Amino acid sequence: MRNVPYVALRFGAEKPGAEVGAARIVEVVAREAEGGGLPPGTRLPPVRVLAHQLGISKNTVQSAMDELVARGLLESRRRLGLFATRREGGAPGAAGGGARPSAAEFLPAASVQARPKNGRIPLSEVFIDPELLPKDALAKCFRRVLARRGLETYYDPKGYLPLREAIAARLSRHGIETTAEEVLVTAGSQQVLDLVTRTLRRRVVATESPAYAIGKALFSANAPRTVGLPVDPFRGIDLDLWERRLAAEKPGLLYVVSRFQNPTGYSYSSAELKALLRMSAKYGFGILEDDWGSDMLSFSDYRPSLRALGGSAVLYANSFTKKVLPALRLGYVVAGGPAMDALLGAKRLAALGGPVLLEQVLFEFLDRGYYDAYLRRTQAELDARYRRCLAALRASMPEGARWTAPGGGPSLWVDLPRRVDLEKLKAALEAKGFDLRLSQEAFFGVPHLHGFRLGYAFLPSKTLERGIEVLGAEVKKRL
């Protein structure tokens, strides 16, 4: 019964350091028991433990315990130890139960849609097929890092310096000039969204509608006001409407997913990006650009990014979780000057630092060229899946349905005529073993689109084609 936890008792309150005698032990335990500090059933420290703690003989402790048993305050259970007795009028709360925090002390749980685990085939997934992920190459990097004599044992609050240097060099090759000083490693890009919104002076966040749903939920948790700006992936951005709303709402931050937006797959035109920069200067809001969908398909490195156009006025976030391994939970933000100071300060408050062990593994993965080799291989496969997805949609979807063709990222948006009831469609697909996410929570107010996200990176082409065929048939039935 070594595992039954026992209470901590303090004996030296009056004369710290002085030797504790049996009488003192009896006095303290009796006072605790009578004052409700030892709920019935609470285990007392074993005799040898108390003797060790107090630096006295076991005999002294044993005689004190015998006295407490004799007084009826403790009972000895064979081979289990000494326990506070059950007495009338004892302290409330059953032994081992303890007080539970009341619901009133906590805010209701934020609603974050979990990945469904129901055995159905997910059609709206944004991850890459686990079969394609570079697990073996990463395992090699883990072994290498762990075998190294000079394993980094401390953490740099900004993130492992060689990793930040590798990220900065990579970004510079992709048209985003930066240095390791400007890179802050984070727990995925989700932590970037959290750090940025928590450090804003003006906590009003504007973002796309439909938005990246968990980002939107986070903004609502961190900012008293969030503002939706409609994205129509088939027509583009209504810049006049955006400007009117931004001028009226005066957000502190505009968060945009500039390429392969989640959930619509939309990529902003250069003219739209320039307009956003102009508005940012005119109305004084910051911009956070989230480049989550980069690197997944060939030829998807659309330039310029908002950061490349706007320089340090734009914070840039990206992540290795979608591209390398969801379980890695490593992302980063590029920021300079006071923005970096604020974000670093917030990260230190939240977590002190990051998992430098993983950061070293990721550095190894980049440094050995494994990331580029993996991307070349994976992009060829995802290109094929993307083309087959588009072909399947063309073959199976009826007149009136339309979809975006993002050319990058992991997903596109399928939009249907209003007379198709999306909830019923979802239920019909569920009955046939497929899961669809309707993204309703991604909209601010009544959705102006009528559809859902379709992921082409997660499922093998044959499975996705089967799903699209079933989807097409179900949509046709409803038209």
Ligand SMILES: Cc1ncc(COP(=O)(O)O)c(C=O)c1O
């Ligand atoms: C657009 C977008 N940004 C950020 C994230 C956060 O991902 P992570 O924290 O894994 O980088 C997601 C996750 O799906 C996303 O879709």
